[in-house]
Amino acid sequence: MPHILVDNIVKTFRIAQRRPGLWGALHGVLRREYRTIKALDRVSFELEPGELVGYIGPNGAGKSTTVKVLSGILVPDSGRCEIDGRIPWRNRISNAANIGVVFGQRTQLWWDLPVIESFDLLRDIYRIGSGEYLRARDELAALMDLEPLYDVPVRQLSLGQRMRCDLAAALLHAPSVLFLDEPTIGLDAVSKLAVRDFIKRLNRERGVTVVLTTHDMDDIEALSDRVMVIGHGRILSDSTLDDLRARVTRERRLIIDLLDEGQAIEDPDVTFISRSGNRVHLQFDPDRVPTAALISRITAKYAIKDLFVENPPIEEIISRLYDEHELR
């Protein structure tokens, strides 16, 4: 049995329409008109225990609705969903005890309190035994260097420190699933790496199943093998990152550092993308021209200092996928 089962979930919202102006407001009080929006349109997927999946899509595509359904906040119109055999919206409380949720934009810690007091309160909220609690807390503190932060009121933490504390707070009760909503948003480079590293270890070493929602494609690249893309409430793609790449575009990047700045590279099999100083970005299709042949042709013709081949950045792949589905 899969760890998380989502089967044909449909969720529609009715949005009250407002007319402009004072008359519109009065009209709205008397008779409201509604517009129906399909936030989730037959969404299905399965996650095995210990999977780490990236869940991406433009704003309003249905990402957070999915997380809300899985965490028991929202009841869907139809469809089946189970986490460890529990139906989230029917067993909200036992499901909540089994999952952890982190919102990058909002803290679950108590603003005026020292970090340690929030942790202590969560111990009581989640009914964690005191032995288990201390073990979990110390372990998380060691992994993310939290001890120096224990006595600091949450409002005085930097964003990176706060995120580390929030991650720990969501894990004190040893959930088997962790939902992360933009865990690296707004963080500096060092904090981002620390957070990613922690998530990776959590997943590899403890086998926690992770659903990672993000707009930061570096998160996806660094963390997840499997990527689900949602748009218009539908799963548009569910595959490994490499497969997604291969399906959307075969193209590769050829980056060349020229010895001579004034030079231009011309070859029938490459297209020019950009140039900065003596570095030139080109693009080619390895199906049309073998990479090795192209490289030897170019090195023979031009004076080259350095050269490397890359996959196109994941942002571009996603943006192509969105274009295909007219998501803009």
Next chain:
Amino acid sequence: MANPLALYSHYVSISLRSQMQYRVSFLLGTLGQLFSTGVEFIGILALFDRFGSLNQWTLAEVAFFYGIVNVAFAVTDMLSRGFDHVGQLVRSGEFDRMLLRPRSTVLQLIGQEFTLRRLGRFGQGAGVLLWATLYLDIAWSPSVAALIVITVCCGACFFLGLFINIGTVSFWTTETLELMNVLTYGGIEASKYPLAIYHTWFRRFFTMVIPMGCVTYFPVVAILGRSDPLGTSLAFQYAAPLFGLLYFILSLFIWRLGLRHYRSTGS
């Protein structure tokens, strides 16, 4: 390990500590409450100074009504701030966080804030109640003493029910809350005077629809040992506070309906 009561006391201790961070604000708030409710009572004094009595109710009797309502309401007021903020919590997404925790939303909302400065109101109400008790010739017996305690407890439950109602309404709209305040604060003001002085429709509304009279007027009549001008029996007067408790239980059910609505619409 961490039953609801233990968790609640943890919430309270945290809430107290964060209020103590702003000590001056707490002191001023408490004093402010004491004075504003004090001025309210001076209004009543002035009224009796001018007219002597109110439909055969003496000042001490009205003070007893006033005191018991204020004590019960102050207890609720300390517990129920969270329900005032449901609309705000829903809009900010904080309410979703409560649903993410393996605890009842009602417990979490009550735990959200323990408003200590309401001690001002409590102290003032208790003072007036004490004065009225000493002044009045109450025929003390275990059952009368018990009735006083039950009335305050059921009264606090009833008021909590009203606040839960306000919170519930904000699952649907944030616009009509002023109307709800008429029911709560208006009703509380009204119940500081004996119900018998009001119009029939008003009395009926606050007995049968919103049983405010059941946790104030009727039991107090029995405590004062008066015969009720409205003609109710002693047995009813003793049983009346239970309707306050019933109202509270009913409001919990309605809360669950509101919660179901919220969880299916997400707004």
